[in-house]
Amino acid sequence: MAQPAPADAHWPEPAPLDPRTAPVPAYGTASLADVLPAVATGLGIPGLATRLDLPPADRACVFLVDGLGWDVLRAHPEHAPFLTSLLPSSTGGSGQPLTSGFPSTTATSLASVGTGRVPAAHGLPGYAVLDPDSGALMNQLRWQPWTDPHAWQPYPTVFQLAQAAGVETSQVSAPHFEHTPLTKIALSGGTFLGRLSGEDRMDLAAQRLAAADRSLVYTYYADLDGNGHRYGVDSGAWRGQLAYVDRLAQRLAGQLPPRSVLYVTADHGMVDVPAGPEARFDFDEDWELSAGVRTLGGEGRARHLYAVPGAASDVHAVWREVLAEHAWVATRDEAIALGWFGPPGAGVDDRVYGRIGDVVVAMNGSAAVVATTTEPKESALIGMHGSVTAAEQLVPLLEVRT
Template identity: 75%
Template sequence: MTYPAPAGAAWHEPAPLDPRTAPAPRYGTGSLADLLPAVAAGLGVPQLGSGLDLAPADRVCVFLIDGLGWEALKAHPAEAPFLTSLLSSSMNGTGTPLTAGFPSTTATSLASVGTGLPPGAHGLPGYTVRDPATGALMNQLRWQPWTDPYVWQPHPTVFELADAAGVHTCQVSAPTFAETPLTKIALSGGTFHGRLSGEERMDLAAEQLGAAGRALVYTYYSEVDGKGHRFGLDSAEWRNQLRYVDGLAQRLAEQLPPRSALYVTADHGMIDIPFDPESRIDFDEDWELRAGVALLGGEGRARHLYAVPGAAGDVLAVWREVLGDRMWVASRDEAIAAGWFGRPDDGVDERVYRRIGDVVAAASADVAIVASVTEPKESAMVGLHGSMTPTEQLVPLLEVRS
């Protein structure tokens, strides 16, 4: 909303946010991509490690709770007494969270967790991105349209490297994820065990953790994210899921075999965005934002814009003028240089470069760029994520040792 200038004063439009001021993920020292390499190094897996300092353990379980951001957890101690009790004792007593990576979205984060690589290397830099080979948008969560997973993401997973090094390795998750392309390229290695209920997953994860002298077990729960998208964090449904997953984490922790470490983390946080025209700007109804844009990728709070030939500069200028005080708006090269997709000195892989939008826009305020016609389901979600605000970007790293 624009307000008139005070009498006798000149009105100045807010200056666009500098992309370099965005709180870029802590790649190499404290991001999700650093977790498993640090764990695997402690298990004796060669040629792995990161700047994340974790004490070694013979048996390690990583429990990833989809959608449970650091700030949301801290704000709900009554619903999560067990997890809250770990906040001050984790990470050598500092309670320091990890950063998810950019964008803070499930496909990108799970690939970072499983490969130990930032998005600019593993190649899943958004919810939907353009496939340079076809020119079509590729949904990297649903894997539509189909493309060869191992061409799209050719790097080995940490689980595969651990398994090859003789570590007992497995994933315990919902059966529906057993054969998905995302599982294959991000989380495969060792054995996949499908279990329907959360309690079954916790019990089997603990059992598998004790099945060998050296073990790496990964388990996952999705419905905190699901309820957040559908009902928002300010809902009884979301709070009930938090209570439930808190009990699951405690159940797993109480069954840890000797010489074990449990790390509870998440892939991103979430923010509720109001349903009003100022907060949810509809791309499909906004001719100014659509001008020069051939494809709209990403998601509401982390957009990839693919311009028609020759229009990238104009798209950048218009988006900065219209949204620059509420979003960090950058060209592809500016976003890469600012460290959004990996450490600036590392750049991004050549095969990944054109998957990133000509223009990338990340929300800094409580705003989302929705698309009511082309993305009706996503546009109807209450809770959203994707950007680099602390609410979305910071995720817990909670530790329990037996």
């Protein structure tokens, strides 16, 4: 029989994850930033570079479902029979996974989709990032504090380029999104049409597709993500929403006019973060993690750390040691060079560099760095996203053609 280890036996600490081993988005070939450039190329709009090859169509609709990860979709075929039929393992399905980009979060991903540019260029590199000009932490989803949207993200959207090229362009979404700064800098161009119900959005999207010989329509649904955050992706509430999304997609597909293509995609996946200190590292309660950090940015699964002057190297070392196998911890320059925010070695726009943390943290497994005092609502979420794991990064690109 094996003898128990002596009480004073030394167990080695887990080795920190090497950021060079972190998965990186497939920018330029299979990322969210490549979808609309590929669609636009198929519509005859020149000058949008991507190596993602999508067959041309005269009419194209992109239906983006917030929080619909590739992994969780494949895990629930009984709740999404229509979407499952479009997966590559199904007869006739031609769907494929894409990478969302880093961080895998809504503001970053919608900017990547709408501009056709990577985070290093469009400049929304996280949920909440430092504005170097003001020193304030800028929440890019809620756009707080107020910042000039077009100074923050100056590039035209693909929708604007399509409309200028004579393509009838529409966005069909919830009415309250029409005038948000994120819509202005990521999704504007053509006609915005607000509808409250998912069914009304699908019906109107089909109508707008048929309204011209060449048309581009974008439509969006958010509640799958909301239920995942509140209840987790392993919940009845989330599965019910997935079944509803499946019916919406089938409803839209059934109304496509001739010479059309529908793409169903998402902005990110999601993981459930267990309760308790083994999975939730509390920045507000852990003196080691908070030491030397002037401002905590990002979100639970993807953190930007803005260090006090002279403390960046110490912050980097401590976070690597404390989180060990729970996170990939990189310096700003490492993360940029490795390709987290754009193609490896491509760098970032000058205006974007200071928005990225001195230290960038991408969580592994199901752990998160929460902040229960300063971020109480976000810290209470069950489902989270933002990191580079497959569950968060991989999103579907599912196709229906007429």
